[in-house]
Amino acid sequence: MIDIVGILSANLLYVLLITIGGTLVSFSVHFVPVGGAPAAMAQAPGIGTGTVQLAAGAGLTGLITAGTVLGLTNSIAIVLASGAVGAMLMIGSTMIIGQMVYVFGVGVPPAGGKSKYDPITKDQQDIYSSQGTEGHALPTASYISGIIGGGLGGLGGSLVYYSLVNVTNNIGMTDLAGLAGIFAVGIFFINAVIPSYNIGGTTEGFHDPKFKKWYRAVISSIIATFMCAIIGVLAIGGL
Amino acid sequence: MSAGGSGGPATGGIDHNKIIIFGIIGALVGIYAAYFLVNAIGSAFSFIAGLGAICSIVWGASAVRRVSNYGLGTGVPSIGMLAIGTGMVASLFGMAVGSIAGPIISFVTACxxxxxxxxxxxxxxxxxxxxxxxxxxxxxxxGSLTIVALSTTMSGTFMIETILPNVIGTGYIAMIFIIGALSILHPFNANLGPDEHQDRTLSTGFEKGAIAVIIAGIVATTTAGAASIPTILVGAFIWYTAFSKFYEYIKRDAHKVVGTGVLPTEEELE
Structure with missing residues (x-):
């Protein structure tokens, strides 16, 4: 049997970093403008798919960029920055392509439904919303909110990956990268789903009233990720 | 906003408790039988773990059906991804520390x-x-039993020394992640609605599980401890049976099934 206390006390810092990373992912989901099925029909603002798919797309890209950079340097700042930038690029390109489809394909102007004026540009929103819809496409505030969400998510995901790779172990580098990567993906998905239940599947971004509920998902994620962090560190440290 | 589900408990069909027993016992027996038979006789028996994977997938699909019927608000896929994310963390832990008790430790941790x-x-x-x-x-x-069972189907054992280079280092674990998640979430996601019936949803679960087994069989061509041909054949047979059953249920539940014919040619349209 493995030395549970020994491994945990030697890697306590990484347990805490993984918990912080997972919690950051959970917080980041609240920023991403997800519209779900109504947005896919241009009847609500946001990107027309589910939270989990978006978080996964952006977060996994962040994980891949962080993993690639980790092969070249062990500096935590560069790894985290590349993870964040990778996820921001991915969510940004998803939103810009989605925006083009809404504007040139569906033929609707970007307009939010949760506030009368865009909190960033101060443009009036309600007069551009089609009748019977809550708004459509991605107004500026939602777009910027999404970029912030992508950045935080990528930061959290790469923090989890960085911590898992650095746990003291006796595994070869290729196997370690696979093991830490899939652990990070598992923790990422848990922390992407918890907040998506919190916001009920759709949000417009930081100006959405649902955003105020973020602390509930964050508390839940701290507890859930802490358990996963202990398990992950024990599994990798015990090999 | 609620996506999918009628907002109440799922009804009808086989008692869910029986499916729970079928899933747990089936998967654990499948995993251990495959492990011992591969060790004692030969790699050809690795497909038994695939049968175990189908048992846990059908159980997972039935559990997703029950909870998603209340309306999760985020669509059914989220809960499948959560299942396999949790299962992944737990099963890697179980296999890493558990040795022979790996599948049971994985299962308990996941629960x-x-x-x-x-x-x-x-x-x-x-x-x-x-x-x-x-x-x-x-x-x-x-989710955790599915991952352990599919890993065993791919490599013939659940010992981490073999799983690590054969399934995790090669990246096949990522494939297990997504085929496991899809086979658990897809059955209800594909069949939900006011006319949803338990037998049709579960037949989709069998069918998706069989596809996962076929894919695991293809991966088994690259590993020494597992045989691919029996796994692929068993998977294909179960897939065919389950899909025929699924199509039968569709014809039963649909108002009418008609062929649309071939698309009209350009001349016919003029």
Whole structure:
């Protein structure tokens, strides 16, 4: 049997970093403008798919960029920055392509439904919303909110990956990268789903009233990720 | 906004408790039988773990059906991804520390994490789904058994020394992640609606599980401990049977099934 206390006390810092990373992912989901099925029909603002798919797309890209950079340097700042930038690029390109489809394909102007004026540009929103819809496409505030969400998510995901790779172990580098990567993906998905239940599947971004509920998902994620962090560190440290 | 589900408990068909027993016993027996038979006789028996994977997948699909019927608000895929995310963390831990008890440790760990997430979802997030705690426990447990069973189908053993270079280092674990998640979430996601029936949903579960087994069989061509041909053949047979059954249920449940014919040619349109 493995030395549970020994491994945990030697890697306590990484347990805490993984918990912080997972919690950051959970917080980041609240920023991403997800519209779900109504947005896919241009009847609500946001990107027309589910939270989990978006978080996964952006977060996994962040994980891949962080993993690639980790092969070249062990500096935590560069790894985290590349993870964040990778996820921001991915969510940004998803939103810009989605925006083009809404504007040139569906033929609707970007307009939010949760506030009368865009909190960033101060443009009036309600007069551009089609009748019977809550708004459509991605107004500026939602777009910027999404970029912030992508950045935080990528930061959290790469923090989890960085911590898992650095746990003291006796595994070869290729196997370690696979093991830490899939652990990070598992923790990422848990922390992407918890907040998506919190916001009920759709949000417009930081100006959405649902955003105020973020602390509930964050508390839940701290507890859930802490358990996963202990398990992950024990599994990798015990090999 | 609620996506999918009628907002009440799922009804009809086989008692869910029987499916729970079928899933747990089937998967564990499949995994251990494959392990011991591969060790004692030969790699040809690795397909038995695939049968175990189908048992846990059908159980997972049934649990997803029960909880998603209340309307999760985020679509059915989210809970499948949560199941396999939790299952992945737990099963890698179980296989890494458990040696021969690996599958059982994986299962128990997954159930504990699932239960905690279920409690958090109801108490802190306030989802208010009465069966959330039980369902999250079941779904996470089914996810972990699916992962261990598919890993065993691919490599013939659940010992981490073999799994690490054959399944994790090569990246096939990522494939297990997504085929496991899809086979658990897809059956209800594809069949939901007012005319949803348990037998049709579960037949889709069998069919998706069989596809996962076929894919695991293809991967088994690259590993020494597992045989691919028996796995692929068994998977293909189960797939064909389950799909025929599924199509039969569609014809039973649909108002009418008609052929649309071939698309009209350009000349016919003029």
């Amino acid at each position: 504990i994490i699932g239960l905690v997430i279920g409690i958090l979802a109801n108490r802190i997030i306030g989802m208010g789904i009465p069966i959330m705690e039980q369902s999250m426990t079941e779904i996470a447990g089914a």
